[in-house]
Amino acid sequence: MSDNKARTLKISILRYNPQVPEDKPKVETYELEEADGMTLFIALNDIREKYDESLKFDFVCRAGICGSCSMLVNGTPTLACRTLTSKLDEDISLAPLPMFELIGDLSIYTGKWMRGLNERLETWIHEKEEEQTKVDANRLEERMDPDLADDIYELDRCVECGCCVAGCGTMLMKNDFVGAVGLNKVARYHLDPRDKRSDEDYYNLIGDENGVFGCMTLLGCEDVCPKELPLQSKIAYMRRKMVSMKDDK
């Protein structure tokens, strides 16, 4: 960054504490001198320290890995921790990610939503019932094609940040839609030979309007995914698979 005089950032934050009955949502603007390499993680902590220690937000890894700090930055869902202020105008608006329960200010309850999703889609390896014996971990592990392992990892990289949910048009109309995060997870397990679920099992999970047939293909999800997951192609793939199931029925 250049050594020119530092900019003064005007950071406007949508603030509201639902815990306090008389509180009303309001926008508060804080002025902050920009520092070299400043991220929104640094900026928000500065604001909390200098102006208001009650400001609520969620950071954990602050390295773009854990998915905690998703919020609307100038209206777009993204991870705040790895957003450099130098890439934004002086006027920055921050708001909590929509679609999730609000804890307060920029803090949202993604954990609860994601837990519900994972339970609903049963996002774990399902063994066949007759094979449900404990793994014999003393023996050589089951082999897996190296390319397949890489492909599964590609889809396994989702950090459950919720950006795709907030960026989803379908979500606005269908509260029970599983979202791109859900469809990607199903695609991940569908690809994994360790999971013995059949196409019919998957059909029962996502073969309806709240699942893969609900997606209106607006693809806001892929635009905002911070991990650049191939959401579009995976949703399309799952839809083709599920359509063929539907035809069989």
Next chain:
Amino acid sequence: MRIAYTDVLVVGGGLAGLRCATGVKERGLDTVLLTLVPPKRSHSAAAQGGMQASLGNCIKGEGDNEDVHFADTIKGSDWGADQDVARMFVNTAPKAIRELAAWGVPWTRVRKGDHQAIINAKKVTLTEKDEAHGLITARDFGGTKKWRTCYTSDGTGHSMLYAMDNKAHEQEIKVHERMEAISLIHENGRCYGAVARNLMTGELVAYIAKATTIATGGYGRIYAVSTNAVICQGMGQAIALETGVATLGNMEAIQFHPTAIVPVGILTTEGCRGDGGLLTDVDGYRFMPDYEPEKKELASRDVVSRRMVEHMRKGKGVKSRYGDHLWLDITILGREHIEKNLREVKDICESFLGIDPAEQPIPVRPTQHYSMGGIRTDYKGESQTLQGLYSCGEAACWDLHGFNRLGGNSVSETVVAGMLVAEHISDFCETKESEIDISTKLIHKFVDKEQAKLDYLLAAKENPESPYPLRHAMENIMMDKVGIFRNEIDLQEAVDELEQLLIRSRNIEVKHKTLTANPELVNAYRVQRMLKLAICVAKGALERRESRGAHAREDYLERNDKDFLNRTITSWPDENQTMPTMTYEPIDIKTMELPPGFRGYGKDMTITNPESKVRQEEVDKLRQELEDKGADRFEIQDALLEYNSKLPECYRGKNERLWERF
């Protein structure tokens, strides 16, 4: 007041906590897991490079086994580790990784045939065997004889944590999110659970359990710059310390990772160097071979970090407005490799530095990374002084790492410790001794005490203190005076200054007078607790007048096995104390499988203990005798250090390998 009852309370939702919870659940016990954040957001997710397990599938791992992994771990620890624990660990690690493979971790696999690798700055061709195709592969990491670090690209912790949390979903483990344990309930040397605070509503809840397990990770955030997540503030260790009964071990044993980016301190994995990346200085010169001709960039972490600081002190650092740094150059690995195996590193470089690591070197310097110290436990994971209190993972000091942890041994430890400790807890919960008869009166006493403390933080005071200035002062003292190189003068100042901060912290007044969700209040009580831990670290470092592993004293350069082959044990018996109580637990050479020796870095600076030689001769003699009798490696090992009887029965089996079948 709400009271929740369960068999096993687990505090912490990272890999160790989750694996412990699923383990006890599998044994039919009821369990509740408390966590600050959704488990998938735990700091375990940030582990990039991999997990050590001696599978020996890839060609450079051939010949690896538990014995090699054990020796690496003990040498890495500078003989501070508990050798029983290390033996149990190396035997369980292959099982842990295979279990995780079955649970869905997409471990990177061996591909038969030729592939290119960079070793010592040269391109070499390695040929993987046909029979290894599709098994779990491994990369090189520092301080290891074999390529033993298994991985999924550089998102290993993420994949492990997701598989583990999904397993917890499957088992319907009760996870209570945004619940912070703020004190342990105990009486007469017996732990009964914890008082927890709901971070969203402020409600205090008492969780009563037969066994309470702390798996809250490390305490890196007492330093101003740390690779750790912001939640790694050591609250698990602090509430254990505040019982006045439980003890902490080796708190001064702090690891600095060689390659965190400057200035923000985010980690770039050791896999960068494991895969062939180089460290260079202001002149673009590769300096590590000058210091460590054999292991070079892949010496143990403590060694590389010290060498980097030494080199910068010679004026060879790159000047920046954030102080000196060096370069981590991975351009030699090529774009394809970086985009496939080091993609998080690439992401981090792009997002936080605005550089492309396939084209440009990365500015790095050693940064606080890992807490070898923690809640002192026995090999079962149980506190030595507070019955019913368990701990596992980075939060604990059962003592796998001694004074320096090997890269790749931490995620491995989290899962292995979770597996083993879960069995020991389950065994305990099946005994009559585990039954509890705690009164609601006692529960009330503990909840009321915490309530009073919170009320007092909000109460108006004369000359009130704010948490932030105290915290920053602490963080800077730790950076400047309790860092990589330590000395008497700095450490004494650090201890004195931290003591004053602790005293001042008792007068903190929180300005926002609400007991509900209130980050200021959280900061306030955590700063008070972090200060206690910081004093334990600084005081432990002051009193340890030797250099061992990551604890490097400029005024005591030798590793002193005569006087300091021991563990620092810290407690805080009276809450009005401003200094911890410190004692030492000896480490017995007579029972060691691998007696203290030279680690192989730099000059041998050991003040030897005469017992080391005696034991070494004994070991050599016994080994020779058994070898002459045709004993196999297991029989020899068993004769040197019997540990099997201490392992839960289900984990005693021998580990099959491609060339070693049973």
